[in-house]
Amino acid sequence: MTAAGAPAVVELEGVGRTFGGNPPVDVLRDVDLTVTEGEFLAIVGPSGSGKSTLLNVLGLLDSPTAGHYRLAGIDTTTAGERRRAGLRAARLGFVFQAFQLLPHLTVLENASLGGLYLGLSGRERALRAERLLDRVGLAHRRRARPATLSGGERQRVAIARALVAGPSLLLADEPTGNLDTASAASVLELFEELHAEGTTILMITHDPGVAARASRGVRIVDGRLSA
Amino acid sequence: MSRGRARPWTHVVEAMAGVSARPGRLVLTMVGEALGLAALVATVSLAGTASGQVADHFDRAAADRVTVQPEESRAERGAVLPADAEERIRSLEGVETAGTLTRLEVDDPARTVPVVDPQAPPDPTLPVLAASPGLLDAVDAEISGRRYDAGHVARADPVALLGAAAARRLGITDLAHGPAVFVGDRALTVVGIIDAVDARGELVDSIVVPESTAARLFGWQGAQSLQVEVAPGAAETIARQAPLAITPTDPGALLASAPPTDTTLRERVQGDVSSLLVLLGIVTLVAGGVGIANIMLLSVMERVGEIGLRRALGATRGDLMTQFLVESATVGLLGGVVGTSLGFGTSMLVALARDWAPVLDARLLAAPLAGLVIGVLAGAFPAWRAGSLEPAEALRTL
Numbered sequence: 001m002t003a004a005g006a007p008a009v010v011e012l013e014g015v016g017r018t019f020g021g022n023p024p025v026d027v028l029r030d031v032d033l034t035v036t037e038g039e040f041l042a043i044v045g046p047s048g049s050g051k052s053t054l055l056n057v058l059g060l061l062d063s064p065t066a067g068h069y070r071l072a073g074i075d076t077t078t079a080g081e082r083r084r085a086g087l088r089a090a091r092l093g094f095v096f097q098a099f100q101l102l103p104h105l106t107v108l109e110n111a112s113l114g115g116l117y118l119g120l121s122g123r124e125r126a127l128r129a130e131r132l133l134d135r136v137g138l139a140h141r142r143r144a145r146p147a148t149l150s151g152g153e154r155q156r157v158a159i160a161r162a163l164v165a166g167p168s169l170l171l172a173d174e175p176t177g178n179l180d181t182a183s184a185a186s187v188l189e190l191f192e193e194l195h196a197e198g199t200t201i202l203m204i205t206h207d208p209g210v211a212a213r214a215s216r217g218v219r220i221v222d223g224r225l226s227a
Numbered sequence: 228m229s230r231g232r233a234r235p236w237t238h239v240v241e242a243m244a245g246v247s248a249r250p251g252r253l254v255l256t257m258v259g260e261a262l263g264l265a266a267l268v269a270t271v272s273l274a275g276t277a278s279g280q281v282a283d284h285f286d287r288a289a290a291d292r293v294t295v296q297p298e299e300s301r302a303e304r305g306a307v308l309p310a311d312a313e314e315r316i317r318s319l320e321g322v323e324t325a326g327t328l329t330r331l332e333v334d335d336p337a338r339t340v341p342v343v344d345p346q347a348p349p350d351p352t353l354p355v356l357a358a359s360p361g362l363l364d365a366v367d368a369e370i371s372g373r374r375y376d377a378g379h380v381a382r383a384d385p386v387a388l389l390g391a392a393a394a395r396r397l398g399i400t401d402l403a404h405g406p407a408v409f410v411g412d413r414a415l416t417v418v419g420i421i422d423a424v425d426a427r428g429e430l431v432d433s434i435v436v437p438e439s440t441a442a443r444l445f446g447w448q449g450a451q452s453l454q455v456e457v458a459p460g461a462a463e464t465i466a467r468q469a470p471l472a473i474t475p476t477d478p479g480a481l482l483a484s485a486p487p488t489d490t491t492l493r494e495r496v497q498g499d500v501s502s503l504l505v506l507l508g509i510v511t512l513v514a515g516g517v518g519i520a521n522i523m524l525l526s527v528m529e530r531v532g533e534i535g536l537r538r539a540l541g542a543t544r545g546d547l548m549t550q551f552l553v554e555s556a557t558v559g560l561l562g563g564v565v566g567t568s569l570g571f572g573t574s575m576l577v578a579l580a581r582d583w584a585p586v587l588d589a590r591l592l593a594a595p596l597a598g599l600v601i602g603v604l605a606g607a608f609p610a611w612r613a614g615s616l617e618p619a620e621a622l623r624t625l
């Protein structure tokens with residue numbers, strides 16, 4: 001599992017997220033969470049429990065209304081929009097349930113979008129994307145359009161894209177939510193391999209079977225975490 | 228290696244990819260703007276070409292003439308020009324020649340024999356004009372035979388010039404035997420025939436006599452109008468100065484008019500021919516701009532997922548606004564280039580078909596830039612929308 005004393009990638013302290021409105025909704029309440037380098041963590045919970053909200057906070061796509069969030073030792077709570085965008089580009093990789101591949105680009109071009117806003121050159125991004133497509137077993141499909149791929153293949157392209165910038169943390173929101181069992185299995189296998197190679201992964205799912213593939217699981221119910 | 232933010236050309240590259248990814252939509256987006264610009268470019272360059280032709284056909288000689296006469300209400304009450312009007316206007320810089328002309332009140336028919344032949348058809352009543360010798364120069368009269376001279380004028384001799392048309396009506400064909408013409412019982416010796424004039428075409432239809440003769444025989448009391456030939460381009464200036472030069476104490480008594488100059492004529496022709504088309508072009512252009520804005524907005528809405536993805540990849544609001552603004556500007560510029568080419572092509576074809584020499588106004592080459600500006604304006608709101616989307620919202624499962 002995790003080596004004792006490994007540095008923390010994510011540190012949440014008393015994080016809350018309240019959505020304004022009438023009445024206001026407390027979607028996250030007093031969340032404390034530490035993810036250390038090299039961990040493969042699953043957060044599991046029923047629909048509406050606040051999983052996506054938590055992932056958005058972790059991904060710097062949303063800001064908590066209470067508490068502190070340190071990403072790779074950097075306090076993000078006080079960071080401005082540009083700094084947060086820079087941290088997303090450099091530190092975070094995203095994998096979405098709906099893949100979010102651009103239909104008019106080839107597999108290689110889609111994967112090469114990783115690192116675009118980090119300022120990597122097109123050549124460098126393409127080079128890394130080629131290597132990562134090879135790594136996820138899709139080198140032979142690099143000229144194909146996403147529409148011609150299976151769901152599992154699409155998600156593997158998205159994973160390659162998420163890894164191009166060399167992130168400290170891979171965030172995945174229901175990565176198998178749109179996949180059949182076989183495709184889901186191939187994606188989870190890839191996660192296990194990446195984990196074995198040292199990638200830090202935080203995966204959200206409502207499926208306990210999927211969560212069981214992670215090295216550690218945390219439950220979320222009504223916006224509260226429990227081990 | 229990594230800069231921590233997007234490279235300078237990233238937005239342009241991404242925008243090009245975005246634009247070229249949907250070629251059909253690109254065409255639809257820019258068609259309105261392109262048509263509007265094409266209409267404008269064609270209209271402006273055709274108006275230039277057409278008025279170039281008009282200016283060519285336009286009688287340049289007529290442009291260098293000014294006429295002066297008593298102001299209308301006074302003319303109706305029989306006012307005439309001062310006796311020294313011709314002399315005074317000649318003193319103006321830019322006046323080349325000048326002469327006075329008066330239509331005389333004559334009801335008597337004109338004939339070539341002294342007695343009335345009751346068998347013959349009724350004699351025509353011809354206009355009788357009194358003209359100073361200078362007038363014949365001022366209208367560049369072409370005369371066969373002689374013109375009347377200072378001696379004729381001084382003695383108030385009963386001499387006349389016949390307009391060519393008047394001579395034909397009277398059956399006078401040659402001047403060899405000093406033909407005479409009778410106006411009523413006044414006998415006039417014809418000394419010459421006015422074959423052509425550059426102004427005051429009525430001279431060709433008339434019997435023209437010296438003013439002193441007119442005073443003696445027809446009760447002439449003063450000239451009705453002054454015809455001035457001026458140096459090229461001086462017409463408007465002379466027309467302005469003439470009333471003051473002739474009647475310094477009462478310049479309002481006179482009315483001086485210059486024919487429309489080349490440029491005012493050009494403007495008028497251009498205005499008549501094309502103001503409607505220009506309006507049409509502008510309306511189409513505005514509609515085209517609104518069309519771009521609409522489709523760009525639609526595009527932003529369709530690409531919410533892409534926008535969310537780019538934000539997740541580290542794009543700032545500014546990165547996305549810039550990308551969409553560049554996309555819109557690109558569409559605008561392309562529409563501008565297409566529209567300008569169409570417009571030029573159309574005007575070339577029309578000029579060719581009409582056998583006109585095409586006039587290409589180089590300033591119209593700036594039209595594609597107008598397209599660019601339209602693209603930027605039209606893209607401003609959609610780009611702002613793209614930048615203001617919350618990434619968490621944008622990524623919520625579609």
Ligand SMILES: Nc1ncnc2c1ncn2[C@@H]1O[C@H](COP(=O)(O)OP(=O)(O)OP(=O)(O)O)[C@@H](O)[C@H]1O
Nearest residue numbers: 019025027045046047048049050051052053054206
């Ligand atoms: N912007 C918002 N404004 C108000 N309420 C919101 C907002 N976003 C989420 N919520 C509410 O917060 C709760 C948690 O939403 P969230 O999307 O985090 O759930 P989830 O655990 O991801 O559910 P699912 O498994 O269905 O994806 C829901 O009740 C939702 O309605």
Ligand SMILES: [Mg+2]
Nearest residue numbers: 051052053173
């Ligand atoms: Mg969710």
